[in-house]
Amino acid sequence: MSRLIGLILLLAGLSYPFAVYFGQQQLSPRVFALLLGALWLARLLIQAQRPGSRWMAAAALAFCLLLGLADDPDLLRWYPVLMSLFCLGLFGLSLKFGPPLIERLARLREPNLPEAGVRYTRQVTKLWIAFFLANASIASALTLWAPLSWWALYTGLISYGLMGLLFAGEWLVRQRVRGLA
Template sequence: MTGLGLLLVGLAYPFAVYLGLEHLSPRLFAVLLGALWVAKLLSGKQTPLNYTMAASALLFCLLLGLAGEPALLRWYPVLISLALFGLFAGSLCTGMPIIERLARLSEPDLPPAAIRYTRQVTWVWLGYFIINAGIASGLALWAPLSWWTLYTGLIAYLLMGLLFAGEWCVRQRIRNAT
């Protein structure tokens, strides 16, 4: 249940910042967001993804809570992209890449070609996460709040959806060719 809560908060976060910045303290954002991440850590089975994301988010919440600086609110999407980048990159170096793990959920016995493909897809996601973090950083530093909100609350998710859909199409084409 907390996973769903975090997902919904993640989706709504840019809009909450946009609408609530004038009325809510950054410290309140830190407490609410931090409480969700602590609840996530205390519930259910923990994975490296959960620990990495929770540790990153809780450090952010601590910094936000201590500083109370409204401008820091814009850096949460950057942090999440960089944490995911680190997690995906780490998975390439130590054991099985994350995309391969996900693929094995539906197809446990992957052929060698599929294993190579999942490694390539992991690299593509690394590119997405670093580009997304760069764009969100630039918007956090130099753009009006409305532009930041539009990108982090809508455009980034549309781009992610396009990447999912594009990868699915490529995967189907590769499967049909073999």
């Protein structure tokens, strides 16, 4: 059940900009708040023991509450910013309190990661932190000053493309670094 809720939240997050773009005229922000709030509440109840789950769910629920009470369509555009800030927080906190998130992922495949690999994963974690900071900044600027169509295009398509490029680029660099070692 926990994986299903996580998958639904992921799909909701991916489709959110397009749902806002196409549904804003037909649905009240309160409907968005209710649907998102229900998903985050379910995640909190099911995955409360995971690191970061409580504070992320609490912040998302606070956002949903604010969205529901204000019933302001402009607030709908801040959700992708919140998601980027969540990712920034997860990567940043893992770097500070360790082990870095990328190192944890690397150790799933290579449990005895050499020191050079640990240093590399630390740098990659810093790269992801910079990406999420830039992504949150761009999404904020689009929220404040751009038309809804630009916001939806960036938060619903371009930002995911950039994430994919960063992921693929890092994978290629990692293959090269591993080949030279």
